[in-house]
Amino acid sequence: MNRPHTRRRELIDVAMGRKPADKILSGGKLVNVITSEIYPAEVAIKGDRIAAIGDVKRCKGPKTEVIDAKGAYLVPGLVEPHLHFYHSYINVTNYAKAVLINGTTAVADGFYGPGIISGVKAVRFMIEEIKRTPLKLIFSVPVLAYLQNRELGVSPAPNSVSPEELMEMLDWPETLGLEEPPFLPITEKDEIFLDLFEKAVEKRIPITGHAAGIDIPSLNAYVAAGAITDHESTEVPDAIEKARVGLKILIRQGSGAFNAKELSKALTEHHLSSRGFSFCADVASAEKLFYEGDINECIRVAIKAGINPVNAIKMGSLNAAEVYNQTLEIGSIAPGRIADVLFVRDLRDFDIARVIANGEIVVEDGKFLPFLESPKYPDYMYGTVKLRRPVTPEDFNLHAPKGKTSVKARIIGAADLSLYTQELIDTLEVLDGVVQPNQSRDILRISMIDRHGETWEIGNGFVNGFNLKRGTIASSVNAVCENIVVVGTNTEDMAFAANHLAKIGGGKLVIADGKILAQVELPLCGLVSDEPLDKMIKKFNKAYDEIRKFGCQLTHPFSTLEFCCACGEIGKIKIFQGGLIDTEKPAKVSVVLD
C-alpha cells in the first residue's frame, strides 16, 4: 500500500501476549468475511495493523486503550476497486475525507484526469498527496492518461502521459494495477497495449478492464490477453457472459450508473457464486459521496435487493481486495491486516458509527476527526484551460449543405441515470445556411472546444434530453475528454461560458442572458477544486437549482453532460472537438445525413 506500515514482525510479541497491544476493540460482533460468520470477538491492534483477533485478553497491558464497540458489528474497511477521484471535482485530500466518511479505507485510482492535462508529474503529485491522508491508495497505472480517445481517432492532449511513461509506471513501487485499458486497442492489436498487457501479466499486476458494449469474440480476446475485471455491465445476461469467461464483475453504482439493484439478480436469481463480484462507483460526484455514499451505498442497495448482508459486505471488502491481490493487507479483519475497521450499528441500514483507518479513529458519527490540510499545489496545475483565441457565437454554427432548407441530422440522445447515449435521427430546419436547434422538441446545441491552447478545434452537434428552456451549462471536466463542453439554448451564452471557463482556469458554469447564475471553480488542472467538500457541495447545489429552473430534470446534469462527450466505448454517438463520433464503428460521423 502507500505508506510505511507497522512491520509484521512487531506484531508477533503482541499476538503472543508478550507485549501489550496499543488498542483493543472490545464489545463488537466480528463480521468475518473469510468464513462468512458473525460472532463476538475482540481485535488487538499494534501500530496500524491488527495483531490478533478473537479472545485477546493476553494482549491487554495497563496502557492499552480499550475502545468499546457497544455491540456494533465490526466490519472490514471497505475497498473501492475503481473510482476516479477527479470526477468528484474535489482535490485528493478532500476526496479522502469524503470517502473515509463512507467507510472506504482503500481506493484504486490512477489519477488519469490530471495525467491527461499535466502529465506524469501530476500523477506523482497526487500519489504523494494521498499518502498524507489516512486513505490507502491502490495505485493503478492510468492508461487513459495516454489513450484518451485515440482508439476512436480523437487526438490527445499535448502534455499527457506517454506510452514509455506507462511502461515505467508499471515498475513504480506503488503500482498495484493497470487501470482500465479498454478492449479496442487489444482486439485491434495495438502494439503499445499488447506490450503493456504483457508486462503487467509478467509482473503479476492485475489489469482491470473496461468492456462496455463488447461482443463475444472481443470479450474472449480481451480476457485471453489478460483483463481481469469489468465494471460496465448494466444487465444480468451481459454480466453472466463476462463472469463465465473469468472477468470479475465490479457492479457499478455511481453518478449516472445505478446497476447494483439489477445486477444483484445475477446472485439472487441466477445463483452465480458471489466470489467474482464486487462494487465500484467509477464516477461519483461530490454530492453523491456526500448524500448517498460510495461502497456503503452499494452494500445497502445489494442487501435491499436480497443479497445476504455478509456476502454484500464481502463483495465490498474482501472481493475487491482480491482483485488486486491485496488480501494480506486489506479486505478483512484478521491478524497482519491493516487495522481498518468500521463500527456498524445495523447491517441492513449499514449505518457507520465509527471508521477506524490504520488503527486510528478517523470518523465518528459522520464527522472526520483528523486535522488534514490540502497541500500547496504546483503552478503547472493552474491556468490549464487555454483557448487559442476567444470563442465567438458564430463558432457554434453548424453549416448545412448549400441550398438546403432542412436536413436530417444525427442527434445525441442522452437519458437520465445512464451513461449511454443513443443515436437519434430527426429533421432540423436550416436558416441562412445554419442548421437550427429545436428547443420545443428539446434539441439543443452541444459543442466541444479544444482547451489545450495549442490547436483550435470546435465540434458542434445537437443533443436531446437536457430540456433547457433558457441559458447554458458548461464544463471543463469530462470523462477522458477534458475539453470544454457546453450545451445551451443560445450561442451568445455558449460563447460567454467557454471564454469564462478559460478565464477562471476551469470549472462548471450555469449561465443565462450573459449572467453567471452559478459557478463551481475547478482550478487544479481545470478538473478539481481546492475547496473543501461542503463548500463545493453548496456551489453544486446552487448550480443544480439554477439548472432545474431552466427546465432540466436530469438527476445529475453535469454527469450526463460529461458522458455526451467522447469517452471510450460507452454509448453510441458522442461529441468531441472534431465533431460527432460513432463509438461502435468507431469513426467520425457527420451531424448532417447526406
Add this chain to the structure above:
Amino acid sequence: MNRPHTRRRELIDVAMGRKPADKILSGGKLVNVITSEIYPAEVAIKGDRIAAIGDVKRCKGPKTEVIDAKGAYLVPGLVEPHLHFYHSYINVTNYAKAVLINGTTAVADGFYGPGIISGVKAVRFMIEEIKRTPLKLIFSVPVLAYLQNRELGVSPAPNSVSPEELMEMLDWPETLGLEEPPFLPITEKDEIFLDLFEKAVEKRIPITGHAAGIDIPSLNAYVAAGAITDHESTEVPDAIEKARVGLKILIRQGSGAFNAKELSKALTEHHLSSRGFSFCADVASAEKLFYEGDINECIRVAIKAGINPVNAIKMGSLNAAEVYNQTLEIGSIAPGRIADVLFVRDLRDFDIARVIANGEIVVEDGKFLPFLESPKYPDYMYGTVKLRRPVTPEDFNLHAPKGKTSVKARIIGAADLSLYTQELIDTLEVLDGVVQPNQSRDILRISMIDRHGETWEIGNGFVNGFNLKRGTIASSVNAVCENIVVVGTNTEDMAFAANHLAKIGGGKLVIADGKILAQVELPLCGLVSDEPLDKMIKKFNKAYDEIRKFGCQLTHPFSTLEFCCACGEIGKIKIFQGGLIDTEKPAKVSVVLD
C-alpha cells in the same frame, strides 16, 4: 509457470475468429468453476493456451483438430498446492507421469529433500527436469532444505541449503511461493525467518504455512507475520480456528493423513465458505498415486462426504490456483489460461477419460502417452548415504543407569493412518545394563543413524505400533530428517540393514535373519529411484508383502516409519540421530525416565 507458453497476443486473432484455432474441444459439458455452473460449451485452443470458450465456430479452420469429448464433463486441470515429489520415491520425470495420470496438471513443490542432501544445485536440477515434462511447477522456495529440524535443536545436514540461498531463491523467476516455513521460528522471532517472511510478503510471494499443533496466540502471530495456508488440520474445530484468522485450509489426503472426509464437515455441517478450502496430498507414496490418486481422490472423497461436486472441483482447481495468485494461468477453463482440461465421464466417480495438458492429450484411459525419458543425473546425487564407520549390533544398545533391572521408558506411540506420534510410558527390562525391547507387547527398537558421513551419531529409542514378529525394516528417506532409520526385532538385522543402505546408496529394506527379503533402491540423493513407477510399485508391493508376513498390519508402514522421525512439529515424541525429542517443548528428552 515453468516454460515459455504461447504468448497471449497470439490468442487474439483466434478469439476474434480471424485465424483458426489449433484444436477445438467439442461435445463436452463445461464445469465452470468461476460461476459454479455446468453447461455445454466448446473450448478453442491455440498453442498451449485457451483462446476462447462457449460457441467457438468462428475459430474453426480447415486444419483445426476437433476433439470430441463425447458428452464428458470438461474439468480444469487439477492443481496440487502442496506435495513433496520425493516422498513418492520416484524421480521428477516419473512423478510427473504419475500425477498427470491423476489429472493433476500443476503442482507446488520446492524439492526440499534433494536440497537437504545435495543443496541448491539439486533443487535447480529438479526444476529443469520438471520443465521437460508436461507438468507445470509452482516452485516454492524449500525452507525445510535449510531448516530441517533446527527449530527442534537437531543439527542439519552438511551440504544443505543456506539462508542466503533461500533469500536468493525468492528472486528466481520460477518462484511462486515460500514452502511451509513452520511457525516456531516465527513465534521465536528467528531473524532469518523474519527476513524471509518480510521479503516474501514484499515481493507478494505467498507463504504457505505449516501449523501442526499450533496454539491460538502462535496462530495469530504466524498469520500476522504473513502465513496464508495450513495443511495440518485433522479436526474441524482446528480448521475453523485457522480459517477464521485468514489461513486457507489445504485439506490433506495423503499417505498417512486422511482428512478429507472429516474436514468436509467444515463446509457441510458448519457451512463455512468453501472459498478458503482446497486439497493437498503433502506426502503421497508411489502406490498411493498409483492406486488411489492425488487431488482426484480428494475430490472423490469430498463429494462422497456431501460437498457439491462443482465446489469440490473448484477446491481442487481454482482455489488452489488462487493460493498462489495463479488464476490467470491455471485453475479454470477460460480464455488465456493454459489449456489443461480433463474429460471426466461422471462427476461423482470422477473417472478421468482424458487429460489434456498444455493443449496436448497426455493421458488416455489412464495411459500416459508422450515419450518421456528420465535425464542423466549428475554424479553428486549418487552415493550420498555415507557412514563414518560400519554400524555394529552393539550400536543399537541403549544403556540403563547402573544397577537398574528395569526402567520406566518413553516409547514412541505410532498409529496406523496417522502422522502423529504419542508419548507412551512403559516399564522395560534391563539385561546386562541394556534396556530391552518387549516384542510380546510390541515394543521394538527404533534408531536413527547419521548418514552424511562427516559425523557419527546414533539415536536409540523404542516404538510401539509396528508389531513386527521378526526382522527389520529400514529407510534412508524420511520427512525432513533424511538419515537412516531402522526399526527391528534384533540388532544384527538392524546393523546389516544400515550398512546395506550405505552400500546401495539409499533405499528401503526389509530384512530378516541376515537376508534381504525386499529392497527398493533409491539411489538419487538416497531419496528417490530412477526407475519407472510400475517397477517401483512392484518392489514396494513385494516389500509390503514381506512386512505383512512379519506381522505388521500398518497400511503404509514406511510412511509411519518416516513420521516416527523428527519432522517439524507433527506428533509428540520422535526419534532423531541424537536420541528422542519432545516436539512440544521442543527439547531432547531421555528414553529412560528418572
